[in-house]
Amino acid sequence: MKKIDIACIVDDDPIFVYGAKRMMQLANFCNGFLIFNNGKEALRKLKSIIDSGEDLPDLILLDLNMPIMDGWQFLDNFTQIEVDKKIIIYIVSSSIDPVDIERSKKYGMVSNFVVKPISTDKVKEIMQEIAENNFL
Incomplete structure (x- = not known):
């Protein structure tokens, strides 16, 4: 299987970030990481x-629930940016609300919805x- 070059985690929970990085390292998932604590920080840096x-x-x-700019606001802004590269987005949230899962399907860039924790x-x-x- 092809290894991802850079994986980006946008989440305000340092325990989740640590665990997700660790799981990806154990699975030999990617070569490197970009970590952001909220959507605004991620959007600014990605631009x-x-x-x-x-x-x-x-x-x-x-993640969906973050301070400053949540995941939905990030998606609304990020989808307006013209990007030459296909970026795979997985929503990883503690939400099990079917409304959130259905809403995520309205974004063409979102590949799937994963309920935390990640293994x-x-x-x-x-x-x-x-x-x-x-x-890829």
């Missing part, structure tokens, strides 16, 4: 990366989905 021509992440794991098996499932759907 900067686009403007400078640096490498964008291949995958974004996006090594779930990371491997994501790798499999990416490979099967030729996302």
Whole structure:
């Protein structure tokens, strides 16, 4: 299976961020990480990366409930930016609300909705989905 170059985690929970990074490292999922604590920080930095021509992440794991700018606000803004590269977005949330799951399907960039916590098996499932759907 093809390894992702850069994975981006947008989440305000340091325990989740640590665990997700660890699970991805154990699964040999990616070469590096970008970590942001809220949608506004992620949006600002990703725009900067686009403007400078640096490498964008291949995958974004996006939490919904964050301070300053939540995941929905991030998606509303990020989908308005013209990007030459396909970026895979997985919403990773503690929400089990069917309304959130249905709402996520309205965003073409969102590949799937994952309920926290994330495990090594779930990371491997994501790798499999990416490979099967030729996302990279």
